[in-house]
Amino acid sequence: MQTETTLAQADVSELDLVKRCQAGETEAFDELVTRYRTRIFAMIYNMVHNEQDAWDLAQDSFVKAWKSIKRFRGRSSFYTWIYRIVMNVTIDWLRKKQVKGAGVEFDDAIQLREVNPASKTLPKAEPLPYERMERTEVRARIDNAITQLSPEHRAVILMKETEGMQYHEIAEALGCSIGTVMSRLFYARKKLQNLLKDVYENI
Amino acid sequence: MFMKTFKTFEEKWTAWLDDQLTGKELEDFEASLPDKEAAEAEKRDATKLGALLKQELGAQPFSNEEFFNHQLRERIAREDAQDRPRRAGARSTWWTVPRLVWTGAVSLALFMICAVVVMREKTPSERSEYLTQILNMRVDPVVSPNATVSVFETQGDRVTVIWTEGLQTLPSDYAAK
Numbered sequence: 001m002q003t004e005t006t007l008a009q010a011d012v013s014e015l016d017l018v019k020r021c022q023a024g025e026t027e028a029f030d031e032l033v034t035r036y037r038t039r040i041f042a043m044i045y046n047m048v049h050n051e052q053d054a055w056d057l058a059q060d061s062f063v064k065a066w067k068s069i070k071r072f073r074g075r076s077s078f079y080t081w082i083y084r085i086v087m088n089v090t091i092d093w094l095r096k097k098q099v100k101g102a103g104v105e106f107d108d109a110i111q112l113r114e115v116n117p118a119s120k121t122l123p124k125a126e127p128l129p130y131e132r133m134e135r136t137e138v139r140a141r142i143d144n145a146i147t148q149l150s151p152e153h154r155a156v157i158l159m160k161e162t163e164g165m166q167y168h169e170i171a172e173a174l175g176c177s178i179g180t181v182m183s184r185l186f187y188a189r190k191k192l193q194n195l196l197k198d199v200y201e202n203i
Numbered sequence: 204m205f206m207k208t209f210k211t212f213e214e215k216w217t218a219w220l221d222d223q224l225t226g227k228e229l230e231d232f233e234a235s236l237p238d239k240e241a242a243e244a245e246k247r248d249a250t251k252l253g254a255l256l257k258q259e260l261g262a263q264p265f266s267n268e269e270f271f272n273h274q275l276r277e278r279i280a281r282e283d284a285q286d287r288p289r290r291a292g293a294r295s296t297w298w299t300v301p302r303l304v305w306t307g308a309v310s311l312a313l314f315m316i317c318a319v320v321v322m323r324e325k326t327p328s329e330r331s332e333y334l335t336q337i338l339n340m341r342v343d344p345v346v347s348p349n350a351t352v353s354v355f356e357t358q359g360d361r362v363t364v365i366w367t368e369g370l371q372t373l374p375s376d377y378a379a380k
Contacts (some may be wrong), residue, residue, distance in 0.1 A: 026279060033272055041271075042263030059275055066279050142259050161256040167223075179214055186213040189220070192256075193248050200251040 014078055021069045029069070033062055036079065039163070040086055046162065047090050047154050049143045057093055061086040076172055083165075083173040087155050094151040138199055145195035149188055156181055157188040220249045347371045 020028035045054035159165045170181045209215045218224045236242045349369035
């Protein structure tokens with residue numbers, strides 16, 4: 001009960017901050033940025049795997065949020081609303097990068113063909129004992145596996161597994177249906193299970 | 204509480220992995236699995252994958268947090284300053300959005316009025332000569348006191364039907380036309 005009250009108070013003060021931002025108070029926006037910057041930076045970093053790019057994209061996202069905060073009507077929570085901006089900015093950036101880049105980093109069609117929905121996940125690499133792996137190696141394996149997902153699949157799996165967001169929140173943040181979120185989650189999990197089985201098996 | 208009916212296999216599987224299936228939906232789905240043990244193993248794998256991702260990606264260090272805010276504040280101030288004259292310039296111009304809308308509406312109304320006037324204007328040259336002649340007969344009460352003439356027109360198909368009743372005589376040159 002106490003937790004619920006605390007959460008409610010937090011929500012009210014957040015709404016208050018948003019109203020102050022809508023009135024043009026940059027200090028209130030600064031407070032909102034402080035609340036969300038770490039989570040948003042982590043989310044973007046996990047999608048783009050480059051600190052400088054993540055920094056710039058986080059800045060772009062917050063600037064866009066500031067410019068459009070007057071249009072925020074409070075129908076969804078502020079964090080779902082800002083996640084939508086973050087996702088649009090990041091996915092757009094990744095798509096542009098894909099077009100500019102020489103090679104194809106990810107391809108939805110290939111990915112879906114590669115995954116048999118009824119298949120059991122089997123490790124592609126030889127199992128390595130987790131103890132012998134350096135933490136950086138594990139991180140590199142995960143980053144590499146995530147790089148093989150399309151931007152939309154990355155977004156869905158990261159929001160679900162690292163942010164603990166509900167299906168409908170992810171759908172709202174990405175502007176798609178719940179069914180699409182679940183379908184993307186299905187394929188993203190299958191792909192990552194295939195690529196990382198030896199890693200998580202040894203935890 | 205999350206409530207949804209799951210349609211595709213992918214949706215049901217995902218919901219099952221995340222313990223979102225309940226009641227009959229859960230029973231039906233588990234009964235439809237060809238290999239329950241393999242499916243359970245998959246579920247355990249998915250849970251381990253989720254734990255791994257949360258552990259490794261959840262806490263991303265973010266250095267220079269205050270500098271991030273500082274840089275953002277400066278950028279917002281700069282972009283606001285750049286936008287302000289643009290917004291003021293947009294306001295001072297004669298062609299504001301309401302004026303554009305008003306002018307558009309007036310122009311449309313004028314066009315409609317002109318179109319209606321032009322369309323209602325009669326073009327006598329397109330009228331049948333027979334019609335004129337019969338109508339002339341109709342107005343002569345001596346020749347045809349009880350004559351009535353009805354005209355049906357379909358301009359799109361260029362068809363005119365003349366329905367006459369009580370005519371005593373026809374114009375002498377009628378057959379030649």
